Amino acid sequence: MSSDAIAIPNAGTEARPWVEVVHEWVTTVDHKRLGILYMVYALMFLVVGGIEATIIRIQLMRPHNDFVSPQVFNRMFTMHGTTMIFFVVIPVVFGFANYLVPLMIGARDMAFPRLNAFSFWLTAFGGFLLYFSFLGGNGLYGAGNAPDVGWWAYAPLTSRAFSPGHSSDYWTIALLVAGFGSIGTAVNIIATVLSMRCPGMTLGRMPLFAWLNMFMAGLVILAISPLTAAQAMLCVDRYLGGHFFDTQAGGSATLWMHFFWIFGHPEVYVLVIPAFAFASEIIPVFSRKPIFGYPVMVGATACIVFLSLSVWAHHMFTIGMNSYANSFFAITTFAVGVPTGIKIFNWLGTMWGGKIQFKVPMLFCIGFLFQFLIAGLTGIMQGAAPFDWQLTGSYFVVAHFHYVIVGGILFALFAAFYYWYPKITGRMLNETLGILHFCLFLIGFHLTFDVMHIPGILGMPRRIYTYEPRPGWGTLNLIVTIGAFIQGVAMLVFVVNLVYSYFKGPKAGNDPWDAWTLEWSVSSPPPPYNFASIPVVASRRPLWDLKHPEDPDSRYE
Amino acid sequence: MSAVTSPIPQRSLEWKLPYKGKVGMASLIFAESAIFTIFVVAYLFYLGKNITGPTPREVLETPIFFTVCLLSSSLTIHLAGKELENGHRKTFLILWSITIALGALFLFGTGLEWHRLIYERGLTISTNLFGTTYYSLVGLHATHVTLGLVMLTIVLLFGLADRVGVDQSARIATLTMYWHFVDAVWVVVFTVVYVVGR
Numbered sequence: 001m002s003s004d005a006i007a008i009p010n011a012g013t014e015a016r017p018w019v020e021v022v023h024e025w026v027t028t029v030d031h032k033r034l035g036i037l038y039m040v041y042a043l044m045f046l047v048v049g050g051i052e053a054t055i056i057r058i059q060l061m062r063p064h065n066d067f068v069s070p071q072v073f074n075r076m077f078t079m080h081g082t083t084m085i086f087f088v089v090i091p092v093v094f095g096f097a098n099y100l101v102p103l104m105i106g107a108r109d110m111a112f113p114r115l116n117a118f119s120f121w122l123t124a125f126g127g128f129l130l131y132f133s134f135l136g137g138n139g140l141y142g143a144g145n146a147p148d149v150g151w152w153a154y155a156p157l158t159s160r161a162f163s164p165g166h167s168s169d170y171w172t173i174a175l176l177v178a179g180f181g182s183i184g185t186a187v188n189i190i191a192t193v194l195s196m197r198c199p200g201m202t203l204g205r206m207p208l209f210a211w212l213n214m215f216m217a218g219l220v221i222l223a224i225s226p227l228t229a230a231q232a233m234l235c236v237d238r239y240l241g242g243h244f245f246d247t248q249a250g251g252s253a254t255l256w257m258h259f260f261w262i263f264g265h266p267e268v269y270v271l272v273i274p275a276f277a278f279a280s281e282i283i284p285v286f287s288r289k290p291i292f293g294y295p296v297m298v299g300a301t302a303c304i305v306f307l308s309l310s311v312w313a314h315h316m317f318t319i320g321m322n323s324y325a326n327s328f329f330a331i332t333t334f335a336v337g338v339p340t341g342i343k344i345f346n347w348l349g350t351m352w353g354g355k356i357q358f359k360v361p362m363l364f365c366i367g368f369l370f371q372f373l374i375a376g377l378t379g380i381m382q383g384a385a386p387f388d389w390q391l392t393g394s395y396f397v398v399a400h401f402h403y404v405i406v407g408g409i410l411f412a413l414f415a416a417f418y419y420w421y422p423k424i425t426g427r428m429l430n431e432t433l434g435i436l437h438f439c440l441f442l443i444g445f446h447l448t449f450d451v452m453h454i455p456g457i458l459g460m461p462r463r464i465y466t467y468e469p470r471p472g473w474g475t476l477n478l479i480v481t482i483g484a485f486i487q488g489v490a491m492l493v494f495v496v497n498l499v500y501s502y503f504k505g506p507k508a509g510n511d512p513w514d515a516w517t518l519e520w521s522v523s524s525p526p527p528p529y530n531f532a533s534i535p536v537v538a539s540r541r542p543l544w545d546l547k548h549p550e551d552p553d554s555r556y557e
Numbered sequence: 558m559s560a561v562t563s564p565i566p567q568r569s570l571e572w573k574l575p576y577k578g579k580v581g582m583a584s585l586i587f588a589e590s591a592i593f594t595i596f597v598v599a600y601l602f603y604l605g606k607n608i609t610g611p612t613p614r615e616v617l618e619t620p621i622f623f624t625v626c627l628l629s630s631s632l633t634i635h636l637a638g639k640e641l642e643n644g645h646r647k648t649f650l651i652l653w654s655i656t657i658a659l660g661a662l663f664l665f666g667t668g669l670e671w672h673r674l675i676y677e678r679g680l681t682i683s684t685n686l687f688g689t690t691y692y693s694l695v696g697l698h699a700t701h702v703t704l705g706l707v708m709l710t711i712v713l714l715f716g717l718a719d720r721v722g723v724d725q726s727a728r729i730a731t732l733t734m735y736w737h738f739v740d741a742v743w744v745v746v747f748t749v750v751y752v753v754g755r
Contacts, residue, residue, distance in 0.1 A: 111577040187584040195577035221584055225591035232592075233599065236693055241683030244599060244693075250608045250686050259595060 029113035035099025042092035052080035057484040063469035073465035074148035081151030087127040093274035097213040103519035106198025111191035119184030126178030133170035147171035155245035155253040179228040186220035200537040212277035223266035230259035261312035269308040275412035286362035287354030293346040300339035326385040333383030360434035364415035371407030396456025422508030426524040433497040440490035447483025516541035578731040600690040623666030630659035631740040
């Protein structure tokens, strides 16, 4: 397979000055390099966000703890939420989309390579701007530091009166800038999937990964844009003396809530649809069966995208909407469970009767399946408005959405890292360290987030910096904190594995998993031009056709 | 393997995909529509909720002439694109310049209106809710017109340097989509601000 790679004289043999290497990475428009930049950037912020989470958990370890001040605690949960959503999960899913979509659809790059680079750097500088607030948030007023308004930044907390200094401005402008970056990448992904497919790659033969990432991009366009608009309004309020969210002048605080959650809920699906995409590629390969119910998977995703746009007010049942609005949002919330359930059954149907190989990516995928199911069930519980009235703003909610984001999305992301690391670096990740990482993370995750539901049901509110020694609260919170530390150790194992295997891992070859999509047909790492000649495909599993000319898929499709 | 080919003999493959510029622009227009929707919703939500004056009924005058200017620029840019496709570069440039002139005239109209509102009526962005929502919505649209004019002017400059030919018509069509969108948004803004809002 290496015979067709075009030989470039002296490529990679000479040591070049580091300035040249850095310059090459900074000015690159190659989708693979930008994909790696996105991923490395996201992993960096994952560590930062993880440290913030650890500080939160140490503070809550026992009643009346004074590890950090209330002000610092507020900054920590604000920065933790904002970082993890906007500067970890969005960049990392964009990174995978960037790296893999062109390879999977047989293209040499994204549709607009320069827009791609521009979008990445916008996102990157958005993150740096947010963290510069630790230095610059003081402003001329000598007040504030990092943003401390929560990641929802509800009005009127963000008004000049309650948020002097520049902390909220850093938050607003960082998200505004990163939002433009996200929209740029989303436009790019859609144009790539629709206009850059190789001959024979009809929409019906496209890998589910490409389908789902296109839906994700569509949802980014429909969800991030309202946030961008709302941030612009907040800027008008803070800089030009506008009154959008100024209740003193007749403005409405609930309007901000609506605008934020019109973004906020679809955002969850922006993050989870790529997780579905990873699972839809990995589970079939390790079950040695094609995906079960391909068209239904596509339809269910379209359905999720559509429904997710009409559920936002289930975050706001307690603001006092009328019963019709409450019922509407409760029903649409329940309805999202249907297409999601279809997907889970399809993955189970793929595994059913397959020769399942319990490699590390598959272990994480199985974890994802179980945990995402539970996360979905607690979501349905809170979709019921009366139940939500009891639990909203409590640790039950925190446990629920961390179950989605950590138990669902992060597990799928780990699966994706173990699965595609050989393609990206050319070396396998260490299997033993991988299993250790999986076991530790699984234990830590369940200790933290299973137990966290209980203080929520007992009535512990979120975002409090400390609490009274009520019966059970101290013990439960201590267990949660211990779990968080175990997750931290697991993350360390993962990072060690990433670094160690980069240098010492066994060579991967083109196709270490005996997989079926086009990215495995090229060398690992792929050459800059991806494909020496553009492939022609005849089925959903082009590499299967190639490996099994006696019984190709194209005969049945 | 240089190409992943099917072992099954293929019928000769007809392979045509949509132009990526058009797909990209359509996606961008969806994003922009979402942004404008939020501003329009805010405008409608705050109608009649002013605590202090002035109100839209007291100060707004319907800019019919300038609206006609902007909307007719959609027609001229459409005709310009057709002329370019047929290889009539001169007529293309003339129609393109008229489009720019009409767009600039519209911006001038917005400027006049704002000048009158600010200096004669005392309405600024911080006066009341109407001021905040009005200047934001109309200003957002004016920003898009300005951006469009910049891009149209760049094309004009290239055209004057004889660099815009038939082979560029797909790109011109992409830019035309954006300009049509800006005009369509004005129809919505006009209806909301000057018809419903009063």
